[in-house]
Amino acid sequence: ETEMLRYLRRLEAKDLSLTTSMIPLGSCTMKLNATAEMLPVSWPEFSALHPFVPLDQAQGYQILFGELESWLNEITGFSATSLQPNAGSQGEYAGLLVIRAYHHSRGDQQRDVCLIPVSAHGTNPASASMAGMRVVPVNCDALGNVDIEDLRKKVTAHKHHLAALMVTYPSTHGVFETGIREICNIVHAAGGQVYMDGANMNAQVGLCRPGDMGADVCHLNLHKTFCIPHGGGGPGVGPICVAAHLAPFLPSHSLIPTGGAQSIGEVSQAPWGSASIVIISWMYIAMMGAQGLLDATRIAILNANYIAARLAPYFPILYKGTHGRVAHECILDVRKWKEQAGIEVEDIAKRLIDFGFHAPTMSWPVPGTLMIEPTESESKAELDRFCDALIAIHSELLSIESGALHRQDNPLKNAPHTASMVSSDNWKHAYSRELAAYPAPWLRKFKFWPSVGRIDNVYGDRNVFCTCYSEAPIPTISSVPSP
Numbered sequence: 080e081t082e083m084l085r086y087l088r089r090l091e092a093k094d095l096s097l098t099t100s101m102i103p104l105g106s107c108t109m110k111l112n113a114t115a116e117m118l119p120v121s122w123p124e125f126s127a128l129h130p131f132v133p134l135d136q137a138q139g140y141q142i143l144f145g146e147l148e149s150w151l152n153e154i155t156g157f158s159a160t161s162l163q164p165n166a167g168s169q170g171e172y173a174g175l176l177v178i179r180a181y182h183h184s185r186g187d188q189q190r191d192v193c194l195i196p197v198s199a200h201g202t203n204p205a206s207a208s209m210a211g212m213r214v215v216p217v218n219c220d221a222l223g224n225v226d227i228e229d230l231r232k233k234v235t236a237h238k239h240h241l242a243a244l245m246v247t248y249p250s251t252h253g254v255f256e257t258g259i260r261e262i263c264n265i266v267h268a269a270g271g272q273v274y275m276d277g278a279n280m281n282a283q284v285g286l287c288r289p290g291d292m293g294a295d296v297c298h299l300n301l302h303k304t305f306c307i308p309h310g311g312g313g314p315g316v317g318p319i320c321v322a323a324h325l326a327p328f329l330p331s332h333s334l335i336p337t338g339g340a341q342s343i344g345e346v347s348q349a350p351w352g353s354a355s356i357v358i359i360s361w362m363y364i365a366m367m368g369a370q371g372l373l374d375a376t377r378i379a380i381l382n383a384n385y386i387a388a389r390l391a392p393y394f395p396i397l398y399k400g401t402h403g404r405v406a407h408e409c410i411l412d413v414r415k416w417k418e419q420a421g422i423e424v425e426d427i428a429k430r431l432i433d434f435g436f437h438a439p440t441m442s443w444p445v446p447g448t449l450m451i452e453p454t455e456s457e458s459k460a461e462l463d464r465f466c467d468a469l470i471a472i473h474s475e476l477l478s479i480e481s482g483a484l485h486r487q488d489n490p491l492k493n494a495p496h497t498a499s500m501v502s503s504d505n506w507k508h509a510y511s512r513e514l515a516a517y518p519a520p521w522l523r524k525f526k527f528w529p530s531v532g533r534i535d536n537v538y539g540d541r542n543v544f545c546t547c548y549s550e551a552p553i554p555t556i557s558s559v560p561s562p
Contacts, residue, residue, distance in 0.1 A: 093530045095437050100527070101457045101465055105408045105440035105450025106200070106251060108281045108303035109310075116306055116362040125358055130349040131334055144351055147361050151320055154372075155277075155297060156290025159326035161338060162318045163345070163352045167278060170298025170317030171206035171245075173330055176343040177296060177321060178243045178272045179210055180328040184341060190242040190270070194233055196225050198252055198444050200278060203245045212242055223252030223398035225262055234269045241271040248289070249279045249406035251444045252398040253383070263293025272296065272325075280304040281454065282380055282407035285373030289320075296321045305360035314353045316360070378455035379407045382462060386453055389466040393473040397448055408452035410445060411469075417447070420479040421486045424449060425536075427472055432495035434468035434519055435527040464521060471518055485509045490518065495529040 096102070102109035119125055128137055148160040164170040175193070182190040193207040196217045204214045217233055218226040225246065234241060244266045249255045256262065263273045275294035281304045283289070289297045301316035302309035309315055321329065331338030332350035351357070367375065387396045387409040397410040416422040424447050428438035440450040453462060475491060478484040488509050490496075496515040506512060517523060 095432070095435070095527055095529075097456075100436050101453060101461050102437045103439045103451045103453055103465060104437065105253070105410070105452045106278060106443075107309075107440065108300070108407075108452060108454055110281070110303075110306065110454035111456035112306055112308045112359070113363075115366065116359045117308075119358045119362060120356060126355055128355075130351075130354065134335065140351075140354065143358060143361055144354075147357055147364070148318075150364050151299060151318060154284055154288065155299070155320040156288030157297070157320035158323040159329060159339075160318050160320045161329040162316065162354075162357060163330045163332070163337065163347045163350065164298065164317040164319060165347050165352045166315040167276075167298055167300045167303075167317040168202040168206060169346060170300075170319050171202055171274070171276065172209055173343070173346045174274050174296040174298055174319045174321075175206055175210035175212065175243065175245075176346070177319065177325050177328040178274065179212070180341060180343050181272065181325055182242055184328075187270070189240055192237040192240045193242055194230070194237075194244040194266070194271075196246060196250075198223065198250055199245060199247060200251060200276060203247075203276060207243075207245065213240075217244075219250075219252070222400075223250055223254050224256050224258065225250070227258050227261060227265070230262060230265060234265055234271070238269045241266070241269045243272045243274050245274045245276060246294075247276040247279060248292070248294075249282050251279070253405045253408040253410055253450065254398050254400045255282075255406050257401055259292050267293065278303070279407065281452075282376060284376045285369065286376050290322060294322075296325055301357065301360045306363040307356050307359045314356055316353050316357055318352075375455045376407075379453070380405075382453040382455060382457060383407050383409055383451070385459070385462055386451055386466060389463075390469055393470055394449075397445060407454075408450055411439075411449045411451065412445075412447075413449060414447035416476050416480075420476050422476060422479060422491055423447075426491040426494065427469075429533060430472050430475070430491045430494040431468060432527075432529050433490070433516065434471070435522060435525075436465060436468055464519075468519060475518075490515055493533065495532060497530065497532050498528045500532060 124139065134141060144162060148162065151160045152158060164173045191212050192215055193212040194215050194217050195203050195207065196219055198219050207214050215233055215237060218229040220226045246262060248259055266273050272295040273293060275289045275297035277297045277299040280299055284304065296319055298317050298319045301307050301318065307316060327339035327341040328343055329338040330346050331342035332345045335350040337350045384404050387405050390411060394411040394413055397412045399405055413424050413427055424441055428441050431438050442448065443450065475484065479486060479489050490510055493508065501512045501516045
């Protein structure tokens with residue numbers, strides 16, 4: 080057991096998590112997963128039940144599902160919710176199937192066009208294609224908003240075949256679309272439905288509601304906005320919330336009755352999807368209350384704007400709203416440094432690891448940029464530490480541009496620096512080991528050492544190789560010597 084314990088600890092030490100620093104991944108909402116929210120997951124009353132246990136033996140779960148669905152209805156402004164989808168992408172798929180079923184129930188089988196802004200999450204067009212719809216892109220304007228005139232043209236061109244518009248609010252460019260109600264009205268006037276991607280719901284909760292804006296369906300990421308841990312492949316929960324006219328089409332299940340009378344069928348193997356972890360979101364909402372949820376949203380937006388204001392003198396903020404502010408995340412434009420200093424966005428992302436930070440979202444939704452989402456979980460001290468790291472990197476960029484640091488052999492091009500690299504007798508770089516490993520004073524108190532240095536991503540993508548153990552026969556029980 081001691082060997083297993085040490086092995087697990089060594090694995091943990093290789094992982095840069097929230098236990099080390101903020102994780103500023105844009106569009107990911109890497110907020111705190113509080114211990115108090117997590118504890119009930121381990122209770123056998125929740126964890127030991129089979130997904131198909133008779134309902135009279137899971138009455139507590141039924142109460143939990145009912146209350147959570149009611150709370151999500153209130154938060155989103157919709158009439159009904161299905162907890163069955165296991166991920167945001169699956170929620171998109173389920174929501175679009177609901178829209179398709181609604182059109183078919185009205186005899187509008189020809190409605191198969193889905194309008195999607197070019198700034199949308201990549202899962203949006205994928206989900207629309209899987210739902211049997213034809214994807215038509217809609218342009219964005221210079222401020223990152225949906226180009227309403229282009230939307231009108233696309234709606235007019237496909238009026239008789241328009242099924243839906245998929246729109247993210249706030250947009251994936253990190254701004255609140257001031258024309259969101261007009262956008263919904265344009266689509267509705269042509270007989271289409273509005274699907275709102277709830278990936279950025281962390282900037283809405285308590286302030287505004289998709290249903291009030293004119294959306295007909297949205298999915299939520301309980302593993303983002305509502306505190307279920309995510310990363311590493313899941314599990315996730317991506318419920319869909321719908322307006323009253325779409326409620327009859329919500330997912331059902333072949334073994335346990337759920338959903339509406341005209342249901343699309345099941346989209347997950349279990350009737351309530353990843354049921355054992357929805358208790359985390361229930362705990363989060365119950366403990367936060369209405370005022371706490373509102374405060375969290377306000378602080379998430381405040382934190383993003385604080386970062387944007389501190390970093391704007393060093394890195395341009397690519398998109399801002401009409402009042403010069405961002406929503407819950409911001410996009411740093413670092414593209415000019417490729418020409419001025421030969422530095423790519425990846426070099427900046429890798430250099431952040433030397434400062435003890437996970438890189439922000441890179442080159443999405445705009446190539447050559449960094450998208451940062453701090454969430455409400457981070458203190459001002461941590462925000463300042465992160466900003467100080469990027470400001471220090473900006474100083475290094477200036478040094479490369481001026482020639483004080485070599486254009487190829489510099490701390491950014493060689494980042495991240497491992498302990499074995501800086502302690503090696505073979506140090507041939509033009510900059511010091513101290514600059515490589517300790518570029519900021521706080522690193523003297525605690526230093527996260529990356530376990531690997533720079534890798535060739537493209538080579539790895541193009542050359543798949545096996546890391547398995549050798550194919551030597553595994554000893555059988557009979558061949559193992561007796562003690």
